[in-house]
Amino acid sequence: MTPGEHAPVGPATLRAAGLRRVFPHPGGDVEVLRGVDLTVEPGEFVTLAGRSGSGKSALVAVLCGFDRPDSGTVHIGGDRVTQDLPWRTCAVVPQSLGLTPELTAAENVALPLVLGGVPASEAAATAEALLSRVQLGAVADRRPGELSFGQQQRVALARAVSPRPAVLIADEPTAHLDTGTTPVVLDMLRDHAVGGGAVLVATHDDAVHQVADRRIDLSDGVLELSAANRSTTSPR
Numbered sequence: 001m002t003p004g005e006h007a008p009v010g011p012a013t014l015r016a017a018g019l020r021r022v023f024p025h026p027g028g029d030v031e032v033l034r035g036v037d038l039t040v041e042p043g044e045f046v047t048l049a050g051r052s053g054s055g056k057s058a059l060v061a062v063l064c065g066f067d068r069p070d071s072g073t074v075h076i077g078g079d080r081v082t083q084d085l086p087w088r089t090c091a092v093v094p095q096s097l098g099l100t101p102e103l104t105a106a107e108n109v110a111l112p113l114v115l116g117g118v119p120a121s122e123a124a125a126t127a128e129a130l131l132s133r134v135q136l137g138a139v140a141d142r143r144p145g146e147l148s149f150g151q152q153q154r155v156a157l158a159r160a161v162s163p164r165p166a167v168l169i170a171d172e173p174t175a176h177l178d179t180g181t182t183p184v185v186l187d188m189l190r191d192h193a194v195g196g197g198a199v200l201v202a203t204h205d206d207a208v209h210q211v212a213d214r215r216i217d218l219s220d221g222v223l224e225l226s227a228a229n230r231s232t233t234s235p236r
């Protein structure tokens, strides 16, 4: 790592074109994505809706490079998305969270920063502040297995925003939260967009759709603009 490499990358657009993903199943192949085109601009907070099994998580996996499409492309800024994107280019809160079980909550949140070359003490201070913000300051030294799923979800979100990524993608980030903690998570997602990040959130939660700039629906393997779309100039 060279000094300064951990600085946030500049604003970058998430752009997908013609994404197709087919999964083999015993009863026949299932074409989950059938030509998905998607753009999320810097500063935009976009929600991705769709019934359970419609392919939201499959799309998220392709967008962040965890999975490869059978055809189509994903770019962040001018760069093609690959499997080993740095956290500061694209950070994800997967539906399965993917926290490192051996590390404490604070260490999990600090990890993207440390991997990006941030000095350990600075990374620890940022992690502490982020965990306090998601109301987890008191359990920062616990490992994921010692936290509820809803607490783990907030750790995963804090981990994702810690490197101030150009693109932030979250898959059902409020699914296990109560009405008290959901606003904390929504504020963090929205603030990331206000700060210039491109934010995409897959969700069934109306509370998330309501604070988004724009909503898109995945149905039959393609994206539709929702009638409930909000203008980017709508009051938040």
Ligand SMILES: Nc1ncnc2c1ncn2[C@@H]1O[C@H](COP(=O)(O)OP(=O)(O)OP(=O)(O)O)[C@@H](O)[C@H]1O
Residues within 6 Å of the ligand: 023, 024, 030, 032, 050, 051, 052, 053, 054, 055, 056, 057, 058, 059, 095
């Ligand atoms: N790795 C895989 N291998 C085979 N089939 C898969 C794989 N991943 C997803 N699928 C199938 O793709 C479809 C879409 O799944 P996905 O998890 O993306 O749905 P989802 O919209 O995220 O649902 P939910 O709202 O329940 O999270 C499902 O039919 C699922 O069985």
Ligand SMILES: [Mg+2]
Residues within 6 Å of the ligand: 056, 057, 058, 095, 171
């Ligand atoms: Mg899903």
